[in-house]
Amino acid sequence: MNVIVASLRELEALSRRTGSGRGLRVGVGVICVAFALAPYVLGGSYYPDIWTDMALWGTIGVGLNVVIGFAGLLDLGYMAFYAIGGYVFANAALYHGFTLWETLPLGALLAVVASAIIGFPTLRVRGDYLAIMTLGFGGIVYYAAQNLSAITGGYNGLYGWHNPTLFGHPFIAPIDFYPLALALLLVAALVTMGLRSSRLGRAWASIKDDELAAASSGIGVIRYKLYAYMLGSVWAGLAGALFAAKDQLVSPESFTFNASFFAVAVVVLGGMGSIAGVVLGGVLYVVIAEWLSAYTGTLSGVIFAALLLLVVLVRPAGLVPYRPKPPRLRRPATRAAADLETGGDSGP
Amino acid sequence: MAPEPILSVREVEVQFGGVQAVAGCTFVVAPGQIVGLIGPNGAGKTSLFNAISGIVRHYHGEIRIAGRSLRGLPAHRVAALGLSRTFQNIRLFRSLSVADNVLVGEHRRIRENLLDSAFHTPRFHREEGAALSRVENLLEFVGLQHLDPQALPGSLPYGDQRRLEIARALASQPRLLLLDEPAAGMNTVESRSLGILVRSIRERGVTVLLVEHDMRVVMSVCDRVVVLNFGRLIAEGAPSEIQTNPEVIAAYLGGPPG
Amino acid sequence: MSPSEILQQIVNGLVVGSVYGLIALGYTMVYGIIRLINFAQGALYELGAYLGVAVFGLLGTFATRNPILGLVVAVICSALATAAGAYLVERVAYRPLRSAPPLTPLVSSLAVFFLVISIIQVVTGAQPLTYPQVLSPRPWNLGPVTLTPTEVMIAVVAIALMVAVNFYVQHTKTGRAMRAIAANTRSAPLMGINTTRIVTITFMLGGAMAAVAGVLFGINYGTVTYNMGEFGGLVAFTAAVLGGIGNVPGALVGGLTVGVFSSFATVVLPNQWQEAVVFGILIAVLAFRPQGILGERVADRA
CATH class of the missing domain: 3.40.50.300 (P-loop containing nucleotide triphosphate hydrolases)
Structure with a gap:
């Protein structure tokens, strides 16, 4: 399980600094395996939605993390791309007989195209205005979802298609989508982790720190912001399509400003830049929302907003702060002997 | 002339x-x-x-x-x-390590496409490795060979920050x-x-x-x-x-x- | 549309717009001095509206017998309480983050916004609350246009308050200090200005104005809902940007402009798209003229 290896590595870097050692790492590994197996051990009927939702919200966190955590762009309309993935899937499934496998890439592609279109005018403005502009675009997509009934089904949304099977595995109950959602989360985590420690990731980090110095170092700031946007929204497009397939319904209510706010909260709460952190953020969000809605309905908004405020004030780097991997510079003494130690991200 | x-x-x-x-x-x-x-x-x-x-x-x-x-x-x-420059009020990337600061300067010289970056292909390792040894040489050239490449620039003495900024500027050749x-x-x-x-x-x-x-x-x-x-x-x-x-x-x- | 219909829509827009302008004051003043988009402003507007209802409820039959006096008491109490709320927001969610990276206070004000709105939602059970009828609902015919006494009162109060705030900023000692901080945050303390105190006053003033706007809104429409702060806050922010953020008279100009635009949208566009117009204006302004109509009073940060 690559995602486990990956989270382990992240925590390893953390524990190296904090001084706590192996115990922590093993603990986290056990938690990850437990997470992957839990729904099967507990039986699929135990909170049937929650497991897949956790994986999907983890993916949302991982995707938005590229935009906020890596490039430092506050996006308050991220769920627009989730909506696009969902509606693309629903349309393709309902009217054109496409299967989920054919639609997933299409949903991802259209989310990327939409992010490029939205990004083009917005990324020129400065950081706080960008946040507001993305909020505006998110709002427009929400109203479009409500009103373009021909392709969105209006308030009621779209539903009533047949989901495909894979090697005889049916996709009917929410839990059937769990392996798929988990695989998506895994790929998203691995790919973004790779990006973070690459030329692209450094360019993003430099923009986040100091745009002027980044530009003077030869980085086309707007272009790289656009890349962050596109490479962030692709995951929302994929997760949105899966979400629609799982629920057998897409409706505007899933893409309100509140949802985009929660996505931001997931990233900030978990730890901007940290993959393990934002996955934790996504899991936490689903747990809180699910748990509290059973008792009180609306209280989850209060709890989550209060939690976010608390974290911003007392632990601004998030629950699992991002610690960069040690650079792989060879020290003069060992230069001759040392081979290129790469940190060993095993590709997927 | x-x-x-x-x-x-x-x-x-x-x-x-x-x-x-x-x-x-x-x-x-x-x-x-x-x-x-x-x-x-x-x-x-x-x-x-x-x-x-x-x-x-x-x-x-x-x-x-x-x-x-x-x-x-x-x-x-x-x-x-x-053209490359430094700034009067030192503008290093505060959240990036010493080595990464100079690597940003190498940006235009590193050849990686999206797939290389995402999946850390052999070419990625080749390019990053070459860039890293150039970074090392540059740090030595500006007299910062003693630095921990992992250190954050904010922790460096003032004079070293100036030199690090020069190294970053030189990295783009x-x-x-x-x-x-x-x-x-x-x-x-x-x-x-x-x-x-x-x-x-x-x-x-x-x-x-x-x-x-x-x-x-x-x-x-x-x-x-x-x-x-x-x-x-x-x-x-x-x-x-x-x-x-x-x-x-x-x-x-x-x-x-x- | 006939000329008189057009005129009617303009007048309607000006009434609504004056309320938005009042909320926009808080955005623009806070942004002017500390460069923070204070998302909490929309929530304070909603809080003010709900506190107004609560005061009317407490006044009981006194308010039914003296509706205008009741309204005055409601406005003042709500404004004071909301100003206290704004003080709390500044103290808890902004002041500790003054030296944090710029996105952090933005996220924290977003969290406050959401927290306040969620609390109102929980407390009221997401049910809309009803404002009493204060003035006669019978419209006046003023030439080609008709207006209710309530609408006239709203526009007069809102515009008078905005003029008063502008006077305060331009001509009092505190106002001069605000402008000094806006012009140069770093050197203001050197001139003996207590930045912390001025920031606090600005937050509280913005909160009080938002609360008045909330009560006026409630009086005008009769009901308040738990999510009014979301859309209202966004419209007001659009107004602030449109007028030129950081620019106090700009809040009025921006508010009235947005009001008129959205008023026409109610006639021209199908129902569901009316709200989207505001988003469109917002994006267009930010993309093409981020300095707004009157221009920012904020020196551009190089």
Whole structure:
């Protein structure tokens, strides 16, 4: 399980600094395996939605993390791309007989195209205005979802298609989508982790720190912001399509400003830049929302907003702060002997 | 005239909210020279630097690098033409390590496509490895071999931060390097060794234009000096000529311009 | 549309717009001095509206017998309480983050916004609350246009308050200090200005104005809903940007402009798209004229 290896590595870097050692790492590994197996051990009927939702919200966190955590762009309309993935899937499934496998890439592609279109005018403005502009675009997509009934089904949304099977595995109950959602989360985590420690990731980090110095170092700031946007929204497009397939319904209510706010909260709460952190953020969000809605309905908004405020004030780097991997510079003494130690991200 | 100038500034005017920061400057920098740009505070040196490096894009007149006009080019395109700079108030990437700061300077030289970046392909490892050894050489060149490459720049002593910024600027292999007050805040020993560094930068084939208040550095390092006052060029010549130029002396003592 | 219909829509827009302008004051003043888009402003507007209802409830029959006096008491109490709320927001969620990276206070004000709105939602059970009828609902015919007494009162109160705030900023000692901080945050303390105190006053003033806007809104429409702060806050922010953020008279100009635009949208566009118009204006302004109509009073940060 690559995602486990990956989270382990992240925590390893953390524990190296904090001084706590192996115990922590093993603990986290056990938690990850437990997470992957839990729904099967507990039986699929135990909170049937929650497991897949956790994986999907983890993916949302991982995707938005590229935009906020890596490039430092506050996006308050991220769920627009989730909506696009969902509606693309629903349309393709309902009217054109496409299967989920054919639609997933299409949903991802259209989310990327939409992010490029939205990004083009917005990324020129400065950081706080960008946040507001993305909020505006998110709002427009929400109203479009409500009103373009021909392709969105209006308030009621779209539903009533047949989901495909894979090697005889049916996709009917929410839990059937769990392996798929988990695989998506895994790929998203691995790919973004790779990006973070690459030329692209450094360019993003430099923009986040100091745009002027980044530009003077030869980085086309707007272009790289656009890349962050596109490479962030692709995951929302994929997760949105899966979400629609799982629920057998897409409706505007899933893409309100509140949802985009929660996505931001997931990233900030978990730890901007940290993959393990934002996955934790996504899991936490689903747990809180699910748990509290059973008792009180609306209280989850209060709890989550209060939690976010608390974290911003007392632990601004998030629950699992991002610690960069040690650079792989060879020290003069060992230069001759040392081979290129790469940190060993095993590709997927 | 000798070879084509690496930098030519012609009748450049820069305005800031009604204030004329640079009021018609003309001078050239020949390849391989170290040119000092001096003048009292508020003379327009940094504004001129910002115009040359593409940070300020609204100016009158013409700036060329190796014959190419910079009109309308944003900073990163100017950088692509072979210009690099440091900043008066040191602008390192605070959340990036020492090594990563210099690696950002390597940005344009590293060849990685999206797949390389995402999946850490063999080419990724090759490119990053090569870039890292260049970074190491650069750190050694600027005299920072003792640094922990993992350290964050905020934790470094001031002089080391200046040198690290120079290493980052050199990483893009510029033809022309602009240094904005590199010796500011340094003691005599530090500024002398900085002077040695600037000379060795020139020996790598990089032309240097520097703004500096420390006259010892300017006089000992520069081949030529350009003097600005109130946005205008008031003198130009060898350091020894400048030192005795009455107009320059008047400008520094606060006399009337011109 | 006939000329009189057009005129009617303009007048309607000006009434609504004056309320938005009042909320926009808080955005623009806070942004002017500390460069923070204070998302909490929309929530304070909603809080003010709900506190107004609560005061009317407490006044009981006194308010039914003296509706205008009741309204005055409601406005003042709500404004004071909301100003206290704004003080709390500044103290808890902004002040500790003054030296944090710029996105952090933005996120924290977003969290406050959401927290306040969620609390109102929980407390009221997401049910809309009803404002009493204060003035006669019978419209006046003023030439080609008709207006209710309530609408006239709203526009008069809102515009008078905005003029008063502008006077305060331009001509009092505190106002001069605000402008000094806006012009140069770093050197203001050197001139003996207590930045912390001025920031606090600005937050509280913005909160009080938002609360008045909330009560006026409630009086005008009769009901308040738990999510009014979301849309209202966004419209008001659009107004602030449109007028030129940081620019106090700009809040009025921006508010009235947005009001008129959205008023025409109610006639021209199908129902569901009316709200989207505001988003469109917002994006267009930010993309093409981020300095707004009157221009920012904020020196551009190089």
